[in-house]
Amino acid sequence: MIGAFLSRAGQMLLVIFGISVLVFSIFFATPGADPTARIAGRGASPQVVARIRAEYGFDRALPIQYVRMMEKLFVTRDLTSYVDHGEPVVPEVMGAAPVTLSLVLWAAFFWVGGSLLIGVASAVLRDSWIDRILMVLGVIGLSMPVFWLGEVVNLFTQSRWHDTWMFSWVPSLGYVPFSQNPWGWAKALFLPSLTLASSFIGLYARVLRAELLGAMGEDSIRTARAKGAGPVRVWLWHGLRLSWLSYVSLFGLDFAQLLGGGALLTEVVFALPGVGRLTYQGLATLDLPLIMATVMYSAIFVVVANALIDGIYTLLDPRIAGGRNAR
């Protein structure tokens, strides 16, 4: 048990190391590009450039540059963005993380709830017109680009109908920290997270419907009915228990990917100062330290989430021993 845990942790570290090397080489070891100039920003004085070169070890061998970079990221945490007036980037990312976390948690709440409702309903009413309508709605949600939907939502709730009874409660764009005002926090995140969730609800409902219908054909479901279990119990207790697995693994990956900055477009459209928007800024201004920090943050999240999902998988399905290969 402990051995499996340690080997899993070792694997994770190895993956993160691999990603960091890869990201580092893309941004800093690309031939012909001078990272010093990039970090310093346009029109930097020769003194600044020289200081950066010394600080990051750009005059030395690549491995040393890598070690310096990692040291600045993880140990001293004083990686500084010169583009952004000498702002240290690690605290910046750490400050943005709760915003993203709040947004994604809310969105996950909506998309899990919504897809459960729609998925179960359309499986129970399979091939009826309700099922068909629900599935079409799902595809529409799936195929609407988030940034466009976000803009439309903003157009209606912020300007067009903002003064009507329907949307007068909508706060202006931006984020309110939970510690400051929980109610304001919820209000500020309601529409952004619903927008973000819209594309997932359809997909998840579809996956759940297919899995559930597959599971309902299993022998064990027949046994459940032969035991005298009612339809609610058969569908929700036995059926869902069997269809969870792919749903959970899908959820784990999407959730991690969103936390790692995948909600970029939603954050930009709704002016939420999260990790995604930070990445966007970094990319827009070619702020190498910031990009480095956000990408590493994202990688760590995805890897950790993957490990967690594997753990949950073993809990859900006792047939998977060791939790190494998920199905």
Added chain:
Amino acid sequence: MRAEPLLQIQDLRLELPDGRRLLDGVTLDVAAGQSLGVVGESGSGKSLTAMSVMGLLPRLKAKGSIVFQKHELLSMREKERRKLRGSQMAMIFQDPMTAFLPVRSIGAQIDEQIRLHQPLSRHEARALTVKLLERMGVPDPEMAARRYPHQLSGGLRQRAMIAMALSCSPALLIADEPTTALDVTVQAQILVLLRTLREEGAGVMLITHDMGVVAQSCTHVAVLYAGVVVERGTVVDVLQQPLHPYTQALLAAIPPLDGPKPERLPTIPGQPPVPEARPSGCVFSPRCPKVRPDCAVRPDMIEMGEGRRVACVLYGA
């Protein structure tokens, strides 16, 4: 003297929504303390008969009559039937590996059935589960209850399945090929167990394709062919003196385990009909060596003595 039937199926017909008939006249009965073997080849409708009794085929249209403990099941409301399932009638399935939910422990699944029908606490239900497993000859029943299906051997899984079916002391136990997935030595153990249960007074309906299994654990037998019961009677009568040409051919096709080795096994030419091509006359007539012109009309069941019936023109008046 004849025991009051516990289950009486009269002319049961089962149709798919598109009108294809899967069962086309199944008549049989089971009394308490009796064990009826329902024999037939794949596609003969033996499992469908069992499932219709349990009411597990909601998408198929059933006509005829199924009377259980004097109640007509086919006109009964689903809610009422559900109360019978698992308590008054219980079912054992062929493959205990897939019949159990793979993701929950054996004990939890037996507890569930107990608590669906009896007002017991979790604790009391588990105590009953352990007692049941012990009665079924499961070694270390407390530990076994905490195991998942894949962690038990095939024989133990089937014992657990039987324990679950018996958890509410049903009046009727339906076993659908309960030993087909098991090795012979384990099958023998399960057959002995089933025989004890019948001797304790339950009515048993055993679905199987194996005449040997019928001989070992049943008192009566009904032979199904293409969705129709062609012959019924006590096991001794039917196995020693089969009347219907199909029963005769079926018994002859089994390779013998002793005596001289036959050069060739007697076979039945052709294949059983699919539901949409079922003959309007005697269902076996296209393959029957004794076919006559009057086989073109479906023969009725002819009474040939105490509980002995056959549907064949050879025995008509």
Added chain:
Amino acid sequence: MSILLEARSVEKHYRLGGGRVLQAVAGVSLQVRRGEALALVGESGCGKSTLGRTLIGLGAPTSGEVLFDGARISGLSDRSLRPYRARMQMVFQDSSASFNPRRTVGEALAEPLKIHRRTGIVERVHELLDQVGMSRSVLKRYPHEFSGGQRQRLNIARALALGPELLVADEPVSALDVSVQAQIVNLFGDLRSQLGVACVFISHDLAVVRQMADRIAVMYLGGIVEQGDGLAVLGAPAHPYTKALLDAVPRPDRPLPPPLAGDVPSPVNPPSGCRFHTRCPIAQARCAQERPELRGITGGREVACHYPLVS
């Protein structure tokens, strides 16, 4: 008759995780003469299927050797095994899984002939259909259009395509209904007398085996416990396991004797001495310590038991 196939002390182990080793086949020696039918019988997990695959060169044995027509074929590379592939074929239980659902029967039957660059393919395919009792009209049809029995016939036709000298059939009739099973059992009998092909049948069904094979070898936990003439072995079993297996078959004419207790032990951790001693009704102290070797008894039979029921 000359020996066609011979296994010498074949062992097959599988490494499981955590340093555990599964002994699927534990030291099996056997011979199959030309034109002869040998049956490997036993319960699930006794290693009969693994042995069958090893005999035909699908997977090398961990130790020991397999000889075909006097030449060693175990441990050969795929390439050097190829000439032997045409001379020995395998028939599997699940006939639906061994056909490509998108290919017609005609294509499936011609395929082995094309791979081995034979000529006169059309004539040969027609001849094969005649041999297994199918009409030529089936060539344009797809596997799913056939019943289990018909598909098994086609499966056998395909195995016969290259004119093999040996067929290894793994549970060839156990998925079939009794009346269809009888047809296939007879078909194997016809093919053997017409073509003189030697067969190894792998089965759990003693009655089927008695009908199909000349000799049978009973396996328990990876080893042969008894072998000899089929009628003789089943008429008067010498090994207590053979007797228990035979007694456990439900029959119309007599009640079941008390069955063997317990389950087959795990091949990962087999019992010491005689592997059957944990379930054997006549086991003695010696059986737990000393592993009995196969030794000859009357009628050319062999049994691995310290206290055989027939001597």
